[in-house]
Amino acid sequence: MERRPLHAGGPEVGAVGFGAWGIGGATPGDTSYGTTDDDTSVATIRRARAVGVDFLDTSPAYGDGRSERLIARAVGPDRDAVVLSSKVGIASWRDRPDFSPAAIRRSLEGSLERLATDRLDVLFLHSPDPAALTDAPDTFDALDTLVAEGRVGAWGISCKAPADALVFLRHRRVSLFQVNLNMLDQRAVACGLLDLAAREGIGIVARTPLCFGFLTGLVDERTAFTEGDHRRAWSPAQRAKWADGARQMMAAAGAAPGQEATVAALRFCLSFPAVSCVLPGALRPQEVEAHAEAGRLGALSEATLAAIMDAYARDEFFVRG
Numbered sequence: 001m002e003r004r005p006l007h008a009g010g011p012e013v014g015a016v017g018f019g020a021w022g023i024g025g026a027t028p029g030d031t032s033y034g035t036t037d038d039d040t041s042v043a044t045i046r047r048a049r050a051v052g053v054d055f056l057d058t059s060p061a062y063g064d065g066r067s068e069r070l071i072a073r074a075v076g077p078d079r080d081a082v083v084l085s086s087k088v089g090i091a092s093w094r095d096r097p098d099f100s101p102a103a104i105r106r107s108l109e110g111s112l113e114r115l116a117t118d119r120l121d122v123l124f125l126h127s128p129d130p131a132a133l134t135d136a137p138d139t140f141d142a143l144d145t146l147v148a149e150g151r152v153g154a155w156g157i158s159c160k161a162p163a164d165a166l167v168f169l170r171h172r173r174v175s176l177f178q179v180n181l182n183m184l185d186q187r188a189v190a191c192g193l194l195d196l197a198a199r200e201g202i203g204i205v206a207r208t209p210l211c212f213g214f215l216t217g218l219v220d221e222r223t224a225f226t227e228g229d230h231r232r233a234w235s236p237a238q239r240a241k242w243a244d245g246a247r248q249m250m251a252a253a254g255a256a257p258g259q260e261a262t263v264a265a266l267r268f269c270l271s272f273p274a275v276s277c278v279l280p281g282a283l284r285p286q287e288v289e290a291h292a293e294a295g296r297l298g299a300l301s302e303a304t305l306a307a308i309m310d311a312y313a314r315d316e317f318f319v320r321g
Contacts, residue, residue, distance in 0.1 A: 001052035001295035007176040007203030016295035017055035019281040024063020026228040031093040034226040045074035047285035051292035059087040068114035086111040087126035101142035124158040130167040162188035181206040183249040184317040197274035206269040214242040215265040217257025238319040252307040259290040266294035
């Protein structure tokens with residue numbers, strides 16, 4: 001698999017990582033991808049490791065800590081062979097966000113215990129509101145202290161929207177962001193974040209690269225999501241728009257539904273030099289085979305990338321209101 005620096009001065013990681021929200025299983029309300037089987041989840045992580053995935057990203061909110069415990073079980077004594085990332089600020093989907101220094105340290109200690117490690121390679125603030133944090137230096141000072149103590153290798157921000165990263169950068173040097181990026185959501189390109197990150201050596205972890213499954217071609221407007229699946233909350237109009245958009249993008253990429261579409265969607269993200277790692281989720285071992293193939297192939301051809309971006313420019317893929 002192609003390898004890229006996670007951020008300037010940071011470790012190299014496989015170009016495709018492992019997003020661990022899904023394996024956390026069901027949490028109260030429509031806040032997950034539904035029920036999961038722990039043995040299958042562990043087998044999925046281990047298969048990902050076998051095909052070259054070494055960046056694993058999780059959060060205490062994913063299954064109320066279950067995702068972190070499963071990663072510890074799957075990785076076992078090979079902790080030093082992976083780059084572990086978790087988050088602070090949202091301990092559970094039921095709780096209000098808390099980015100205070102005390103909450104950050106408390107959350108980190110819980111994550112370290114569940115992950116069976118004495119340090120995290122990366123700690124992300126989990127979807128903070130820029131307006132609440134740009135004038136809250138104590139939060140960032142607390143993160144710097146954790147780095148100085150050796151509890152955290154580096155810290156970054158997982159943003160609600162790509163433009164939030166630009167707001168944070170006006171107030172604080174941040175070495176790593178996690179942002180939405182996929183064929184149907186190119187806001188990180190449009191707002192100039194990817195160009196800025198490439199110039200400044202800022203790492204970008206591209207999340208939602210498969211647009212919640214729609215860009216695999218195997219999820220569409222007819223899909224019946226199970227109880228607990230957060231996608232049930234989306235309007236029928238949004239589901240239809242994403243399903244139609246996915247068909248347009250598959251046509252532009254010349255990819256059939258399934259593995260071809262999945263590989264093309266991940267390679268789209270890897271076509272931007274600023275992207276350090278693309279972060280698909282996986283619930284079954286066979287799903288990571290396509291992820292590994294994308295990591296081996298890397299960027300799309302210039303012609304294919306241009307066709308996808310042209311298709312995006314001709315339509316609107318978010319339903320407003």
